[in-house]
Amino acid sequence: MSSATILSIRPEYARRILAKTKTIELRRSAMGLEPRDVVLVYISAPDQCLGFWFRVAKIEILDVEEMWRRHHDRLGIEREPYLEYFDGAPSATGIHVADLHPLAPEIPLVEIRELVPEFVPPQGFIRVRESVGRYEELLRRLSIPLPPDAFPQQLLFGGLSRAGGSRV
Secondary structure (H helix, E strand, O other): OOEEEEEEEEHHHHHHHHHHOOOOEOOOOOOOOOOOOOEEEOOOOOOOEEEEEEEEEEEEEEEEHHHHHHHHHHHOOOOOHHHHHOOOOOEEEEEEEEEEEEEEEEEEEHHHHHOOOOOOOOOOEEEHHHOOOOOOOHHHHHOOOOHHHHHOOHHHHHHHOOOOOOOO
């Protein structure tokens, strides 16, 4: 069983993930993510929208230099900003991207707030599984529904169908 998380990513890095030139998202911690989890990407300002989702292929925690040595061509970042981001960190966490699904259209922040009142874009991440009912209308709006196994509590609200994101 996987779970779903909303993760904020800066526009330049989100575009690189969509272009498949960045296949490892970098973080200072694993945030409790596990392989097969679903990550719904909130693209931060100035874009401010939900842009795509992907599955976590694997989580890799390495020494900062080792992560760079092994994967620099898949990180979508130059060495200097990479080192600045991890300054003082004991390790680098790599979230390997798989099963990428762009949303068409993207869902702008104003619409997210209509569907999820008082939504605040995550500074880091939001675990959807902890309040899936709150996000039900937003999840229905996705042009490509998240897989059913991303919602351990989906039976609490009848589940989301794979076709069109409506109730079954």
